[in-house]
Amino acid sequence: MKIYDVEGFPNPARVRIALAEKGATDQVEFIPVDVMGGEHRSDAFRAKNPDAVVPCLELEDGSHIAQCNAITEYIDGHFEGASLTGETPKERARVSMMNLRAENGLLNAVSAYFHHATPGLGPDIETNQCAEWGMRQKDVASQTMAYLDGVLAENEFLAGDRFSIADITAFAGLAFADFAKVDIPDSLSNLVAWRSKVAARPSIAG
Template identity: 35%
Template sequence: MKLYQSPMAPNPDRVVFFLRAKGKLDAVEMEEVSIMKGEHKLDAYRQLSPYSQVPVLVLDDGTAITESRAICTYLEGIFPEPNLMGSDPKEKALIEMWDRRIELMFFIQFAGWFRNAHPAMAPLEVPQSPEAAAKSEKAARSMAKRLDAHLSTHEFVAADRFSIADITLYVGCGFCRVMKWEPQKEHAHLGRWYDAMTARGFAKA
């Protein structure tokens, strides 16, 4: 099984951190794809990822799985411990609820800001739009505030325990540095939670 990933890119990091949290990083062969060199647009890579996105997990039978969360669902199935996606219907639903909220209302909003505003993204986001950047920035900042309020009464993002939802938020917060924004420094509860996540070590190379 091989994971095509790009260091520093947030979606691949979600999968790499998930594997590390499972203690299974060594079970998967890694291949680096340089987005900045356009390697994800080459024909051979498109055979695996038709929309030219990273990450992709290629199974030993050749099946290619894209979408970070779908890859994590597969990994959760084959490496069930420690459980990171819920162990009963209620937990599964709550963890998915928070993971999707974070992905849709924070992670993707931040990406919209970054892609439309950062000069390094100009070749990938054509044309960049200052209006789209401003709208996405506002949405990401507003969700950070909501997440801070949630974490003022919760130790973890979902289901009172460590889960994939914590990993998604952690990757998202860390990635915000590319726009010189650290929501975990701006919001005390987010900051407390972020430090606790750092101490768990799943983000350590």
């Protein structure tokens, strides 16, 4: 099993955390992709992932799975260990719902701000920018942080009392927010406390 990614990027981080939670990091070969050099847009990489983004999972039979949620779902089902996606239909639905809210409202919103309303990764990578859209998404990210703080006022983790991929996605989203200089208000005490708790997990703290 191979994973094409860039260490430290938000979505690759989600996959790496999921692998670590399952105790499977040493069962995967990581292959770096030169995003800054445009390798992700090459014909060779697009043959693996037409989306031209990382991460991308290559299975033993040579097939490929793209899209971070699909990759983490495969990891969760393929390797032993506590489920990250839920065990009952209700749990799976709630995890999926909260994961999408964290992904769309936080991680993707911060990404849109970074890639559209800041210099991002530079002019060779950041084409067709729309600053107005980016600034609007920055507001969405801030609103989502406040929403997640409210959820965490009543739950230990985002989808209930168990750590899940929703927590992984939100954690990666907050890390991206730090990098993009999108402030996380100290007043969101539940979110701040949850972040410290998640950061101390062996899958993240090392």
